[in-house]
Amino acid sequence: MKLIVAVIRPEKLNEVLKALYKAEVRGLSVSRIQGHGGETDEVETYRGTTVRMKLQEKVRLEIGVSEPFVDVAVNAILDAAHTGEIGDGKVFVLPVDHVYRIRNREADRAAVTPIPNPD
Amino acid sequence: MKLIVAVIRPEKLNEVLKALYKAEVRGLSVSRIQGHGGETDEVETYRGTTVRMKLQEKVRLEIGVSEPFVDVAVNAILDAAHTGEIGDGKVFVLPVDHVYRIRNREADRAAVTPIPNPD
Amino acid sequence: MKLIVAVIRPEKLNEVLKALYKAEVRGLSVSRIQGHGGETDEVETYRGTTVRMKLQEKVRLEIGVSEPFVDVAVNAILDAAHTGEIGDGKVFVLPVDHVYRIRNREADRAAVTPIPNPD
Amino acid sequence: MIHPLLTLPTLATAAAPALNGADTAWMMIATALVLVMTPGLAFFYGGLVRSKNALNTKMMSFAAMGFIGVLWALIGFSLAFSGDGKWIGNFAYLGLRHVGLAPHDPAHTIPFLLFMAYQTTFAIITPALISGAIVERMRFRTYLLFIALWSLLVYAPVAHWIWGGGWLSAGHGDVGVMDFAGGAVVHITAGVAALVAASLLGPRKDYSRQALLPHNVPFVLLGTGLLWLGWFGFNAGSALAANPQAVLAFVNSLLAPCAALVVWSLLDMFRGGRITAVGSATAIVVGLATITPAAGFVAPSSALIIGAIAAFPSYYAILYRAKTRLDDSLDVFSAHGLGGITGMLLVGVFCRASIGGVPIPGSTDGALMGHPDQLGRQALAVLVVGLYSGVATFVILKLVGLVMPLRATGRQEDRGLDIGLHGEEAYTTGEGALLLMEHERPVTTSANPAGPKPRNLVEA
Amino acid sequence: MIHPLLTLPTLATAAAPALNGADTAWMMIATALVLVMTPGLAFFYGGLVRSKNALNTKMMSFAAMGFIGVLWALIGFSLAFSGDGKWIGNFAYLGLRHVGLAPHDPAHTIPFLLFMAYQTTFAIITPALISGAIVERMRFRTYLLFIALWSLLVYAPVAHWIWGGGWLSAGHGDVGVMDFAGGAVVHITAGVAALVAASLLGPRKDYSRQALLPHNVPFVLLGTGLLWLGWFGFNAGSALAANPQAVLAFVNSLLAPCAALVVWSLLDMFRGGRITAVGSATAIVVGLATITPAAGFVAPSSALIIGAIAAFPSYYAILYRAKTRLDDSLDVFSAHGLGGITGMLLVGVFCRASIGGVPIPGSTDGALMGHPDQLGRQALAVLVVGLYSGVATFVILKLVGLVMPLRATGRQEDRGLDIGLHGEEAYTTGEGALLLMEHERPVTTSANPAGPKPRNLVEA
């Protein structure tokens, strides 16, 4: 099993969700973060205080998948989140030792080898 | 050392915190996220715009533990966060290479083997 | 490649960002979280309801780096985020299998061995 | 509110009483100010709940503006202010018939329509006050039905008893209760109803197991500011003219909450070492509720004392209530009910037939001036009105409960009533919100689209 | 607003018309209330957009207070309210010349300056209303130029036609349109301009591809509360005195939105099973916009009916509009344009020459009383004003578009206009904000500091 952590543009979230849905990837978690990368900083002014905003709004996705779905999911994200402009974000694939489903305590080790090709 | 990442229902957070406290697990980090899983979507309407809300409010816990405490902590979460309804969430256990404590720069490699059975 | 996950004090964020910038670490993601550690709890009162706040505001950094930069980055954080008081936070180093850049689909495996010493 | 002549047969208002421009101007603005109390209340209450119920809580106030506003104009006003019945008015003003641009009463100097509009704003906010007791769990439609019935069956009769020439009102020869701007009519009725409603509905699922904290204290303070502003209209407008009594009520409505705020802050400081913002907001409202029945009858120095006294019962009642199983969630009884009771009783203590040589219409000398009899009348009114509101609220809710569920479902309560009952969120980023075409729109919440059940990849 | 005598030569106002204190007090407060509608609108609109555009949206209202306020005092007021031209006023009051502390018109009882100030608040909010149609994409400076021109070329003339003694006004012998507080002058002009502006600018980039949801519904409700409060000044102030007609307008401004709110809630309930907060806020505004032209001319029972009727066209227009490519983002036309049209027409149906024996100045009997002719005049005004505003707005925007871009850049739209056009964020924690020394400050946004391009460590 792997945990895919993806940082994308907020305006691309819905497209990514749709792409993952098409790829039959269902479970995922989303959070608002701020990122710093190669993008131009914004300058803001509040009365006499002028600041350079080093951080930009991004969305972080966390998706636990079994091995056969890693590439499917990563590719779905890479396609759907892509604009070609600086700031598109990154995808990390992390190893996972164990996964548990809280609802029924399924210890999902055996679960890492589902049927590789979706339905 | 492992990093336990758990996604749970917001209304279960306090119970999980108590359970972890009982299990003598102290350090942890919590964040508000939104998750998509098997739960029924909500439909919302704002004037002429009707939307299906794919994401639900969840809470994400991140807990760094040494090996002997992995199962203790995971079980505490699985018990305390459980309702049996769809949407209870997941627990991931990730491998960790190193842990450092910022306060005193303790490089906590040696720290991964505490007394296994909590007093 | 490694993913550095650091939990620090919010008021130290800007110093950490500067330190990472000096260390030539550019890409990173930041999020607001709440943490529980050794710090004293706050007691709050809302009319008849008195509560003990187990969680404190923290900031979480997520930084994907190639091996030669792991120590540089970790040290930069340990230095800049340090106050010596309880509540300074933790740094975790997690293994990463793959990293992708969404903008140009660079599969950054080959990328994990940049020139080790920063210019 | 003083209408000593309201009990004269209304047909006898022949002598063409004159309109007064200044009084008209004042009463228009007073009416507008009282109306704005309801949005103020929406923010006061709405800030005290959790964000997932912020809209539902606010909507309980806003919907009252619509539903009670219309109902009152059509029926309620007539029930409260027509005829010379002891218990209830008649249908003379049904649908605003005979409610015109001339003063209706020789003692009035403003159009009868303006009097009606002013009363409408009172009729709106009173049931909205109750909502604080049953937030975060009551079904919205049931709430609407409940307040509609309550408005007709509790508010209108009690308003008639005390202000409309009924058996408790001064002119009627029977009792002569003094309630300047609604200590009994508004605050005791609503406060006791809150108590009953909270008991009947039962506590919120998480009550006393989890901390249920205010999601937005600035909104509570904003609501407080709007309430205080509006309360000047509420209390000083109850003189129905821009006259010295209005000024008296006005000044007292400034001073009493100041004093309540100071005492409350000191109590906070002695108890926990810290002055709280939610406490301060509460103190202001308590001070205002308590001075309400007394505003036009007591001297400003008495108003300071009344405000100071007001803090005690409410402060300790709120502390005590939180330890019980009674989930009067936003402490409507402790703030408004007790405020109304304290104020009604203190009227009997501090009221004055004249102040600085200026006679105070509708007032008399109270216990402090050696006339304890008014205190008895006030106590009677407290008892009767409290009892009536309690019993009637109980009956109404029991009846309504036969027709429809009182509470939202457990799932709606968990996810929040905003999504569950209104299909909206107070604060949203729009993330994860997929546009739905019209034909896809379900009447209620919908399940995931059907089709080949996807394998959840992390599972088996 | 009734000024039957405004058309007399102003020099003839010799007979030293008397000031009235009550009217003066009322009109001061009415003016203050109308002014506060603009911040109210800022919150109503500002809550409906996404947080990244919250400030820009609010600034469209706030800036109008400055730029239109000054422009109107210097020029616009003179164009609208001087002279006896059919089409437009003259420059008699340029720079507030001859606008003094005496009443200007024998029919007035308030200082001419106060009349000017009152009109200023109307002139401010009308162009601000339009902004709801072009939020989240219009360039801010272009917007400022646009509303400045629009105020002089659309608002001032139409105000002159109907209120300033022009060809549509009663006294002029030509038409005699009845528009008490601005159904045509304010709501139709702004509503149609909104339609044209939304078409010319085109939809937001994400429109109909993403869900664009209100980021702060409590702010929408707050705005609604402030708008309603201010609208009492808007409608009842249009009597220019604290007289029975003001009271009539006041009461109608209370009842019509109540009725609209009830009907809208029922429509919501029948359609989706749930009463929405955004819908309720919209209903109140629609009820107020619709009663605006009628407020001083119809009986309160008619106001209830007008409010109830008002809900239908707007409700369904909003549903329909959302399915089209027309991104009138906050439905300015459906709420204000249709409200104004419905109200203007219903004036012709429900208006009354007298109510309960009290004659209503400037009014006549309408269709329901057997006189359908006024309805024709009202329909003419709707057509003419709508057409004029539409064409003129089109021309102004086309001309402005030659000089400067109408829309913000795509990147500004993506990141939000707050950062892009104002260099601010509505809500910020200050995290990641590095202080910039004065010498580093660029005039616009700046690139990353130069220097040895850092290797991005995760790359090659």
Add this chain to the structure above:
Amino acid sequence: MIHPLLTLPTLATAAAPALNGADTAWMMIATALVLVMTPGLAFFYGGLVRSKNALNTKMMSFAAMGFIGVLWALIGFSLAFSGDGKWIGNFAYLGLRHVGLAPHDPAHTIPFLLFMAYQTTFAIITPALISGAIVERMRFRTYLLFIALWSLLVYAPVAHWIWGGGWLSAGHGDVGVMDFAGGAVVHITAGVAALVAASLLGPRKDYSRQALLPHNVPFVLLGTGLLWLGWFGFNAGSALAANPQAVLAFVNSLLAPCAALVVWSLLDMFRGGRITAVGSATAIVVGLATITPAAGFVAPSSALIIGAIAAFPSYYAILYRAKTRLDDSLDVFSAHGLGGITGMLLVGVFCRASIGGVPIPGSTDGALMGHPDQLGRQALAVLVVGLYSGVATFVILKLVGLVMPLRATGRQEDRGLDIGLHGEEAYTTGEGALLLMEHERPVTTSANPAGPKPRNLVEA
């Protein structure tokens, strides 16, 4: 505020001056509006700080309503407005003795009590203004003690000098300073005190090392809207009647901020290319503060010019201040102090003995009409009042500092004063909040429960 006769022995007010309904109505509403400025200020200031200090900042305004309100009614009012002393009043009105429902002064047409209430609202907001200079670091109880003393030792005497018949007031034969609604009494006293307080307390720990940004700019705009609304009561109410001078002050309070807003926007545009929301809010307040002393004395066209001029000193002072170590955090001096100074001086330039033939009570011709002498008197008042407030504030704070710490602890400052001093958070989800039983409740913050120190599992 004009009370030329206040200096007559108050016992001589025999001729039973008549109450006027219109004036009474107007002054009640004006008083309510001024009161609402304090919540407005709470939001203006509260939006400008970081969220962790949002409540503390707001509480500095709200608490003033309680503590200063009571103190003023009991003592301060008497010190300011009784007797004919040159420097200070006496105790004639202590505890509101002799403050009744009749006018107190033959020139007045409203109850003396209403005058007192109106003055109370001024007394409340003035010390609250200072709080903007010391937000995010001052100990709350120390603040309360400070403003209580300041109110009695600075505000009351200065009010007496200029408005209460003291040595700077017109009737006294000495000086004859013109300060219509508080340019010196309110804005200079508070502005200079802010300067001194900020210096004495020292900057916030993070000041000039981190960016300290406004957490909620919409709240700043909301506060601005409420302040402007209330300021109509503040300025136009200072005529103490609904008369032409009130209208003059009203109209000027509309026009001056409009002009200030336009000029500020242009300055913003020239400097940074972008019009800012925080800047616009500031501009409105600066325009209002500047017109305050002049509102009833200058022509509306002059008000436009004064508003336009007002923008310059404040705009550049704010830019400059931010580069210094002086942490007048919300620029109270630059906005209110400089506004007051500019306005007081410009009174001497633009004031007029009559406008359009209408004589202006309490006014005279200024420098522009060829009489530069008033300018001298105004300059003297600026100097004397500024100096006095500065020195007295210094002494008060030094004394207070002997008794208790001025600043919160460093840890409280880090975690935020809301939690540290009030035990509350402005915005909370309640997550991680464990209910505490009463017996567990500590008086101050508590440590973790004792017991076997848990091994932190990641450690050794």
